[in-house]
Amino acid sequence: MTAISVRGGADGITAHLDDLLRVAAEIRHASTAVEQIRHDVRTNTAYWLIDDQLALDTLPLHLAVTALVGPFGRLTLTGAALEHLASAMRAAVELYEDADDTVLESLAGALGHLAAATGAVAIGHYRTAGHQFFDAVPDVTDVVTGALRPLDHPVAAAVTDGHAVVTRLGTDTSAEGSRAPASITDLIDELAWRNAGKHGEISVSILVGADGVRRAIVDIPGTKSWNPLPNRDVTSVGTDIRALAGDDTSYEHGVLEALTDAGISSHDQVLLVGHSEGGIVAVDAARDAVRSGRFNITHVVTAGSPIGVIARDLPASVQVLALENSADLVPRCDGAANPDRTNLTTVTGRVQHYSVGADHDIEKSYEPLAAATDRSVDPSIEHFIRSAHGFLDAPAVATSTFWIRRRL
């Protein structure tokens, strides 16, 4: 059974910080109200005190007023304490947000693993050293690729991407294409099925949930061609380079065009599911389609996709579940851990095959991770699954397949 850890989402640190800010705002309002009340009581009783001219038998009243609203009265002190607490809470949140502890953790982890590996070699424990070095590699990848990140945009701009040409292939009547998903595992299974198709093949599955609302699920496979030269295959590495920098791509335009071709409107809810490069394209597409209002992309599920940088620009209305195998180098190749956001839940587990390909493989690595995610009772995961229930409780789906190519 794969053990997982969860970062971000509805139970992540950012969600907690948001809560703290809400409470701090409420306390500040209370502080203002207390000060106003203190002022009112002082003003009202002052008129009476002048009229009264300190008659002896009303002395208890004078004392009670002073005990409440005088310089050291209870209301005075409570108002000051509230103001102080609200300021302290806001300062704590700002301090936390300013501290980029993710980078520090990553660097510390890399240095710790490498030191342990070196020590193991010195005493002849080569297999142990191999494991420890392998553990360290993803962290080192983060540091190195992070340093290269400023080059992303100039390099991406130099990549020739052309225009998308979308061809409808037909209806997928296979058992896999007709099966309505009921879990994260099912979503990843169906993505694996689509991944077995031709280069540039994606699918749009239309379903009607138990609530009667029409929705669409789009499966977007990852890189299939390692040809770095300009070519007609949208799944080649040129798309990776542009999409990682957050630039739009022919692959992304093809996905959105396929949604239009499938009859999806801006009123239908859409879930994008992507593996590797497909996940990067899914996040970029969600960002662009939601900002323009072209489609209502509410959910994204990624498997083995480096989205740490591009996810920062995602609108808050898009809920993302990111599955990452910690033995897989690919999710780390943007040099950034996924940010802790209320709408981004990152599930990390270790499924190790000691093979770069297998560690990144949908069926070998990401299906076990998806199964572990379905079994989890983590609050962020449960929140994501609850929010996506309309995509997971339909009795049937109708799946159309499309072929996206690049015209240069």
Add this chain to the structure above:
Amino acid sequence: MSGALLQIAARIDDAAAELRTRAARIAHHTADARWSSDGARRCYARLGAVTADLSGCASDLDALADQFRRAAARQAAGDAP
């Protein structure tokens, strides 16, 4: 004169009600908040004390309003303050 005292008592009643509303809102937001770290739990405990402070102030205002009402009653009965 007793009418003025009753007006003051009524204003103080309003102030007490306002404080109780504020205390309830803080308690509501606190209960809704997602707390998992030790630091957040300590913060929660502090907020509980703040809510209790506000409720205590409201009770003090109640008592003060009562004193003003009693003074007004004495005055109305010719038992001058």
